Amino acid sequence: MARIWPFTLRHITGRRAAGQRIGGGMIDRERPLAFLFGGEQMQGYAGDTLASALLANGHLTLGRSAVYRRPRGLDATVLIERNGKVTPVRASEQELYDGLVARRAVSIFPWIKTAIADPGEVEHVHDHTDVLIIGSGPKGLRRAVLAAESGADVILIERDFEPGGRLLYEAGSYSGLEAADWRAQMITHLKAQPNVRLYPRTTAIAEDGRTSVLLEERVQDYLREIDPVLPVRRLRHVQAAKTELETGQEEIGFVFQNNDVPGIFDARTALSLVRRYAVQPGDRIVLYGNDETIYAVVPLLIKAGVPITAIVDPRTMVPARCHQLARSAGIPLYPGHCIVAARGRHRLNRLILRKTGDDPLQRDIHLDCDALIQSAAITEEQPPVPAKGRGKCFADPEKETLWAPDSPAYSLLGRPYPLDGEVIVPAEKLPALRIGPLKSALERAGAVFRTQGDWQLATAFPAADEEEGIAAEREALAVRNVAGLGDISHLGKIDVQGPDAAAFLARLFGEGWAKLPVGRLRHGILSREEGQALAGVLGWRLAPHHYCLTTAAPSQAAVLLRLKEMKPEEEKLAVTDITDGWGALALDGPAAPAILAESFPVLAQESSLPAMGFVTFEQDELPLRLARLSLSGGAGYEIMTPAGYTDILWNLLREKGKSRSLIPVGTLARNILRIEAGHIGPAEMHAGVTAAGLGVGSTTSPGHKKEVQLVGLKPVSGAEDDKDTARLRAGMTLYEGDGTPPGGPGIGTVTSACHSPTLGHDIALALLTEGRARTGTLIRAVGEGGKPVIDVKIGPPRHLDLQKERADA
Structure with a gap:
């Protein structure tokens, strides 16, 4: 019964118990889950969030706000403890798992600071799609199905751990099916489509330009122990031709004093608690709304057995059907009344109502309650000014923005798609050492690993008691005579696509790149602004507007x-x-074509692959991109596949190559093969050299002098001090061979050197001033400190005659 007084009564009640379990819901009662909150042992069920499980155990106030230290309810930030690390999360978004340990994040005392540990690794992933759909409610699911059936590539994301949006709690029918059955049917259909990717636990957090959206995926929120192999968070940079926003409308609430007290729910949250998590928000519930939405909640709550104390409607003209619904349900209705204040220390225990229009007596109506469910719609009728007195009034309870007379008459309750405003994107945080997708397989094959730059790479596969350098020479010789298989997943891979991709690359590398046919490759040198060479690049034209470098x-x-x-x-x-999205292998040697034919019989139906050509295909659900090219200069292929399939490809090729003596090859052997073939590498990208100097087309700065040129070197004598041990080494300085003592800056530098097992002597690549004009002449290579001194003969960069091998390819 409502009490009416001409004055404001301060009614202080004790702390009441929070919600309780009711029947129904989507939780799995056959799977109870034990968890700790603040040291107290509790129980929930599979399908619960931490917030719903806490409310079912009588806990509604889960923390304090950061600014005013006010009590916070189910949306409070809590701290999850795992593996000695502490991660801040929203209680309403944290999926419950067995053994979860959590505690409050903010103390009531400002001087007590809660230490928050490093939340863990952050991985950045880049995706491309035709259609990105944000939100998996009814409209999102329909759009995803229609787009997928039209042949488009689709990414569908959902912030929740269960897709479905309001289908998870609302009643109704879709295409003749109950909401829950229709949801299950649509999700099953989408998961079966090869062109659809469904990402739960993923939130859109920022837009970058017209086509790029940044997504945050919570990778390990549902795991009891942190998996050290997986990142804790994954940031997906999605390039989408079209983005569809299907997150529903923002929830708005009414402005009144203490409108942030725990126990005040928006309609969506309340229905989700009741119909999805089977938790009753309170024992004396008041509904507050100014449109039909709040009345649609009534039969759903009654069906679930949830008691309703009263309905408050600020409209002066409430439709007759609303009066009839309230009467038939036996619920007191307060038309033309607004809530001007809420009371309650730790949670809601009383509401103060006031007449919407002029009331000379200014009578306040006090309603005892422990939960308020509100649904506001912006109308021409403005609610009255909040009551004066103790307590604060918030225009945005989450941000703790206080209401002012010039503020909007409604408060913001939810942000389904927080893309407005400045978003700080955390930097990628990965282990200092990068490890390729084949690390375990290479270890089993006997690889020796060394750190090269940021990567841990397999340098060689030595036999018992075999030195690493000797093993590398054996592997290189095997490639020349039979075949070798090497991991090249660490190669940098850059996707370039869009209507202007061809013109863009033509400006950087020459017009030939724009004319390059689809399915063909082309070498290029990317130059610095001043025209000097920066890096060698291989371009793959995947489609008219799509390249991979x-x-x-x-x-x-x-x-x-x-x-x-x-x-x-x-x-x-x-x-x-x-x-990181692609693995790659190099198959080289005279037996490579035969091994390839046995490994991929589907290619037997294809026409012969041309040199510097590639084909994309699939065999036994293994997606592949096969190119005919070789670092060794002879018969060879490079094969790319998505990173998760790399070990399958490795095992397949090794199995098919057993009968042809295929061996694994490390980076040292591949470097020997590169130098023998005269191919440029990062070591050749010295200051002063241009693309023309390296023998790869024109530079992006045509006016730059083409003086420093790439040449090959071979020794014609040993060192003056020790002819048996002198070796060509990278970094040696080159001097004229006219007999004058070496000194000064010299005329060039040795960039790469090795012992060639095929030729039986040392060879090198060098950058030499006017090098090609010196072909056939002798010069001197001098080590640091003037020793050793080795006479070398200048020749072309290619040291081997690989014409027969190229023909066999």
Whole structure:
């Protein structure tokens, strides 16, 4: 019964118990889950959130706000403890799991600071799609199905751990099915589509330009122990041709004094508690709304057995059907009344109502309650000014923005798509050492690993008691005579796509790149602003507006930065690092074509692959991109596959190559093969050299002098001091061979050197002033400190005659 007085009564009640379990819901009562909150042992069920489980155990006030230290309810930030680490999360978004340990995040005392540990690794992933759909409610599911059936590539994301949006709690029918059955049918259909990716536990947090959206995926929120292999968070940079926002409307609430006290719920949250989590929000519930939405809640709550104390409607003209609904349900209705204040120390225990229009007596109506469910709609009728007195009134309870007379008459309750305003994107945080997808498989094959730049790479596969360098020479010789298989997943891979992609790359590398046919490859040199060579690049034309660029691992970061610097803002173009998304293998040697034919019989139906050509295909659900090219200069192929399939590809090729003596090959052997073939690498990208100097087309700065040129060197004598042990080494300085003592800066530098097991002597690549004009002449290579001194003969960069091998390819 409502009490009416001409004065305001301060009614102080004790702390009441919070909600309780009721029947129904989507929780799995066959799977109870034990958890700790603040040291107290409790129980929930699979399908609960931490917030719903706490409310079912009588806990509604879960923390304090950061600014005013006011009590906070189910949306409070709590701290989850796992593996000695502490992670801050919203209680309403934390999926319950067995053994979860949590505690409050903010103390009531400002001087007590709660230490928050490092939340863990952050991984950045780059995705491309035709359609990105944000929100998996009824409209989101329909749009995803229609887009997928039209042949588009679709990404559908959902912030919740269960897709479905309001289908998880609302009643109704869709296409003749109950909401829950229709949801299950649609999700099953989408998961079966190969062109649909569904990402739960993922929130859209920022927009970057017209086509890029940043998504945050909570990877390990549902795991009891942190998996050290997986990141804690994954940031997905999605390039989407079209983005569809289907998150529903923002929830708004009414402005009144203490409108942030725990126990005040929006209609969606309340229905979700009742119909999804089977938790009753309170024992004396008041409904507050100014449209039909709040009345639609009534039969759902009654059906669930949830008691309703009263309905408050600020409209002066409430439709007759609303009066009839309240009468038939036996619920007191307060038309033309507004809530001007809420009372309650730790949770709601009383509401103060006031007449919407002029009331000479200014009578306040006091309603005892322990929960308020509100649903506000912006109308021409403005609610009255909140009551004066103790307590604060918030225009935005979450941000703790206080209400002012010039503020809107409604408060903001939810942000389903927080893309407005400045968003600080955390930097990628990965282990200092990068490890490729084949690390375990290479270890089993007997690899020796060394750190090269940011990567841990397999340098060789030595036999018992075999030295690493000897093993590398054995592997290189095997490639020349039979076949070798090497891991090249660490190669930098950059995706360039958009209507302006061809014109953009033509400006950087020459017009030939724009004319490159789809399915063909082309070498290029990316130059610095002043025209000097920065890095070697191999271009793959995947489609008329789509290229993939590969480059050596040490050059990847510099190439990506240079491409982004050169990209005009007005061009329709996306440049994305996809290195970690793809694994790659190199199959080289005279037996490579036969091994390839046995491994991929589907290719027997294809026409012969041309040199510097590639084909994309699938065999036994293994997606592949196969190119005919070789670092060794002879018969060879490079094969790319998504990172998760790399070990399958490795095992397949090794199995098919057993009968042909295929061996694994490390980076040292591949470097020997590269130098023998005269191919440029990162070591050849010295200051002063241009693309023309390296023998790869024209430079981006045609006026630059082409003086420093790439040449090959071979020794014609030993060292003057020790002819048996002198070896050519990278970094040696080159001097004229006219007999004058070496001194000064010299005329060039040895950039790469090795012992060639095929030729039986040392060879090298060097950058030499006017090098090609000196072909056939003798010069001197001098080590640091003037020793050793080795006479070398200048020749072309290619040391081996690989014409027969190239023909066999």
